[in-house]
Amino acid sequence: MYIKESKQAYDAIVIGSGITGGWAAKEFCEKGFRTLLIERGRVVEHRKDYVGEGIPPWEQPLRSKVSLAEIEQQYYVQKNCYAFNDSTKHFFGNDRDLPFETTKGTDFWWIRANQLGGKSLLWHRFSYRWSDFDFNANKLDGFGNDWPIRYQDLAHWYSYVERHVGICGQKESLPQLPDSEFLPPFDMTAPELHIKQQLEAAFPDRKLIHGRQAHLTKPSAHHLAQGRGQCQARNECQKGCSFGAYFSTQSSTLPDAAKTGNLQIAPNSVVHSLIYDAASNRVKGVRVIDNDDLSEREYFGKVVFLCASTLGSTQILLNSRSKTFPNGLANSSGVLGHYLMDHNYNAWAKADIPGFKGSFYSGRRPGGLYIPNFYFKPDPKRPFLRGYGMSAGAYREDWQALKNNDGIGIAFKQQLQKPGKWKFSLGAQGEMLPRFENSVQLHAFKKDKWGIPQLEINCRFSENERLMMLDAAEQGQTMLEKIGLENVSSGLHGKPPGSGIHELGTARMGKDPKDSVLNGFNQSHDIPNLFVTDGASFCSSAVQNPSLTFMALTVRAVNYAGKEIAARRI
16 A cells, blocks of 8 residues: 555545545545555554553653753744643654744744644544634625635535544534534533533523534444544543544544555655646646655656645645746636634633532543634624634643642642642634735745755734734633632733644635635636645634534545546546
8 A cells, every 4th residue: 555656647646644635535545546645754553653642641751741852953843732742742743854934023833743644643623614604704894705615515515524523512503603413422510511501691692512523422333334432531632542533544534545445655755846737737746755765756647636734735836836837836816825824722711610529520521612603793893803712611620730739748749639629711712814914935045855945934913813812811701700700810822823723725715716726626726637625725714623624625625526537627
């Protein structure tokens, strides 16, 4: 299955093996297409290569911390990710080998996971559908281009991927957050059930619901047939899960693609550029640099799907220049590299929960609760456009929280053995507007070790996002005070774009080829056999986590491409 050199002309080439690449490979292979999956990083095998799995902190040399020397030399950007620790560091990119520039006065955290499976091994599994309020937002307030699709265009494909992935949650019938095909949710704790009742009574327009996540709480026969099992509530997902209880390329899409016999994988193959043939106006193949020995090779295919992550895919297009496309492949519109977005996680609120001293829980639920966006309808009286959702959850202080208190000796150790206070927290996830000036371009002369021009990122949150986070902190404080919680506080973080790890835009879809790169099926307006189905294709960010929409867009695009190929239009 793993190859290096190949003289085959593949039916389909998929670049990138993360959430979208895995889905594209699975769908093409199951349709009978001879498919090559190109991955720039090493092979990570399911179960075998989860080297940090099941190792508790007290058995790790630095109790899960990474040494300062290692961080300074290799992980000075990646250290900012919430999931980065000694048990997961091998799934993060080495910053020394992955340089990029930011425009003076700006900052950006570019979190990368360059191995087979990509960030599907590290993601936080929250999976929410978008609604028509999200697909209509640009059109309604005039900020950004109109999406070429609506909810009904994706509804079938959401269901298709959800049944395969396994999404836990509960039907709510909310207009701004369509229901999924659900597995049972994780239980709420007694304090959470109390807070839900109080909050929804005090604020009728707001709901506290189960977070919707890609976890198998009760696997179906379809999931078991994939070799996956029930979630064990260890909350150590980013170490890798041998149960396959959370969805990843390794646990789900890759095995299905492999068993068709139609899949080949080219690991350690850093894509330099796409090979464009002006005479036929088609992408003929892919030019790669070997990750290890820096040798060059080429692969050829009939259709190319870029699934290399938002910035990765755009970097490849920008570096694929020709006489026809001197400013980047498929860039006749001139918008390639522009309208970069992320989510804004910069507001929080927290409080103590009185009572419930006799209430405990067992296990470690790998997720929390969610307050869907209550600003989903445009309101000219609000001082900012769009809105935000809020992650939420209650927990009881245990030794990991109490260890930071002052203390020493036996008495302190005995104190750590007793449960502490119940706490409740809120964290905002705000929409970022698509702005032309938030962009990426190739650096004029700086290159990485593979000879590929580095990306220069120019991105910052605007006044709209600042006002939105101020409102989120204020609303969080108000809600927690009104429902009777104690010691309420709120504030702002000040983290830069990229910190949400939801990069979106830079090769957006659109109805008009003059202001967009892709059509409504993620197909290049300029080149019929070129598709981009990762976050680069987004016209707006909404407030929901985007991965479920990545998947739905990808399977829809593969289905479309298959029909176009059969009709000989590609």
